[in-house]
Amino acid sequence: MAEMIKLLSGNEALALGAYHAGVEVAAAYPGTPSTEILESIARFDDIYAEWSTNEKVAMEVALGASYAGVRALVSMKHVGLNVASDPFIAASTTGVGAGMVVVTADDPGMHSSQNEQDSRHYARLAKVPVLEPGDSQEAYELMAHAFDISEKFDTPVLVRLTTRLSHSKSVVKTDRERVVPDRTVGFQRDVAKRVMVPAYARLRHPAVEERLLKLATFAETMPLNQVLWGDRGLGVISSSVAYQYAREVLPRVSFLKLGMVYPLPENLIRYFAVQVDRLVVIEELDPFLEESIRAMGISVMGKEFIPRVGELNPDIIEDGLRRIGLLNEAVAPPGLKITPGLPKRPPLLCPGCPHAGFFFVISRLGKRSRTPKSRGKTAGETGLVITGDIGCYTLGAYPPLNAMDTCACMGASIGQALGMAKAGTSQRVVAVIGDSTFLHSGITPLVDAVYNGGNMTVVILDNGTTAMTGHQHHPGTGVSAQGKEARAVKLEDIVRGVGVDDVRVVSAFNIRDIRNALRSSLDSPGLSVIIVRGPCAVRAPKQARPRVINAEKCNQCQLCLLIGCPAIRREGERIYIDPASCVGDACGLCEQVCPQQAIAPQSGVAVPA
Amino acid sequence: MKKFDLLVTGVGGQGVILASNIIGEVALAAGYDVKKTDTLGMAQRGGSVVSHVRLGRGVYSPLIKAGEVDIMLAFEKLEAARWSHYLHPGAVAVVNNYAQFPLSVNLGDETYPGDDEIVNILKRSTKRIYLIDATSRVEALGNLRTLNVFLLGCASVFLPLKIRVWQDIISQRVPPGVQKLNITAFNRGRKEMRRVYLRQSATEHGAGVVDTEDVRGGSRA
Structure with a gap:
């Protein structure tokens, strides 16, 4: 294959790297910033790729494929790993068949997330190796290592990206072709290794501990951990995109750049540490590397000058270094700051959004919105609690709609609503959830509400797509991740099927119908479900007559x-x-x-x- | 090989991301190392969008340091003001003379800054400010969606990248059927930028000097 040079995002490069490394099954649930990994890999029609209903299922699909002897990839955003943590840790316990790589994309700065967790901590919990690329080229190259490590050490491998890596484009040179390891596909029965009843699981735990020791030895010489000697007055240990920022600010000092951040190469770190006068760790979010290095008895600075909150950038690192006297050659520039008081421009529901009508109605019914002219008058009793969920419709929380009171995690709206109703709140509780989120993790809490008799209204805003992450298909759309026709799951069938009697389906663009359905549901005791249906405005063909x-x-x-x-x-x-x-x-x-x-x-x- | 740090900003839906992708690909074809990154909110439309594009011999950080941007290409005036602290004193600011009110302004909760205020904010960073009536020019051309390519035409005047490469990459990246329209928009953007630049240089001393070869459309790449 001729050498190819392209500008690729971290997600695209990682997908290409996995493809060239011979991945045969890939599964994911969309989540910013990880979504484009599966989108990119699904374009190769000689592999199987799917949008799974949620990350837990995706993890299990990948694990099953790995057991069956093919290389498997599963990708998700950081909070998706929380959803999938049960099978993730199970995969660590059983080990794999063919290589299994788990990609999680953290979101420092919370560009599009509800929290700012550092998923590297899962390494310790699950006892699996973690790799971190520093740009798209590294994301591409690292995938071959990841699958090899998985097979050599019989472990799932966690690859951790961040928003900045996933969504930055940089130059990728490839000179490899796709190589699929030659092996007979087929599940090999091995009860002691695959059936985790306590008696067998007890045998696996020591094997997992032994595996970690072997991985730590491997880390000492593995090529993704590199020493780059410069001025030895200062040594920086860094990884991921933080390395790029640090290198930008400190072009002449010595670096230990870690591509494998768990388990750590202790001897390599000691070797580096004794040869530099001062040692610092520059890492985004938690002091994951720093605390381990300090626990080795090595004197090191890190979070004293690098914040643990928010996304890093070269300016923040420069400020921090200057504060502890490690950057004095350049006097800080006067540095204009962002002009205060400019109107903000948060994301909005689009013109023609099918969620707007419902939110308008519930906002008026709950007396949550007032025209500019009626401002200053006393607010009415809302009479409603609206539990929310994750999707474009979370924007209904903002003015002028003000129509959402909670947003925690995928699928939380229905369980929260049930809890509030059971707590005896005097207000009627309305749970609002999107179609893709309902399929992801709204069905089981709805079953709970049927089973335990919740007095509440559940509104499913069905725009026929996973809109916020860029219009991915889901089980309700009737099309697979690879564009093939699929059996569409009907929301009203599910809802009726689990035992909800009061089910209404209304058009998202008919204010009167929405109002009538909502009023009737709010006035009647018990559990009712309203499906508000209308296509996403971004996908619907634009129609005439503005x-x-x-x-x-x-x-x-x-x-x-x-x-x-x-x-x-x-x-x-x-x-x-x-x-x-x-x-x-x-x-x-x-x-x-x-x-x-x-x-x-x-x-x-x-x-x- | 001179480094160029570009900031492309606007409102979701205006085509900022495609524009910054095209700059990156043109530069890659010219042999630059390229890193580019976008910061955009959660939704599809209507939020503040900013792309950092870095060209040079070797680029580490995908994010540009505040005060180091060489060229700002702003699709909307308020967004130009919002990011002006990223410009260095000699930077070029190409600003679409177009206002899109945020919802908070429509609702009367916040006030959109006046033209003088926006120019004054920009002037704190650089004197080389070029206001271009891009939206109205593009409307006259018949397709508002070519706004991003028209503005790329404006920015191209300040970059040592070959016109032919710009046109090739644009043709590859826009939907089939509108390639010709986009190439026209690109050429009109170049023309408009040169017109505004020469008029402003004639009237404003010390407005900063662009390599005249670039202004005429020549290329050193």
């Missing part, structure tokens, strides 16, 4: 602004609709909301493509 506001009829009540539609804009007292943003006939929510009937289709005008 809405216009008749300035003569409009009395500037500003009620339409409470939908939160970005196409409805205000200039002074004038409210208008941006024809380029409005999706027209596909939505029509504002037309239904306007008390003055001042909003109507713009007739005979085509929307620009």
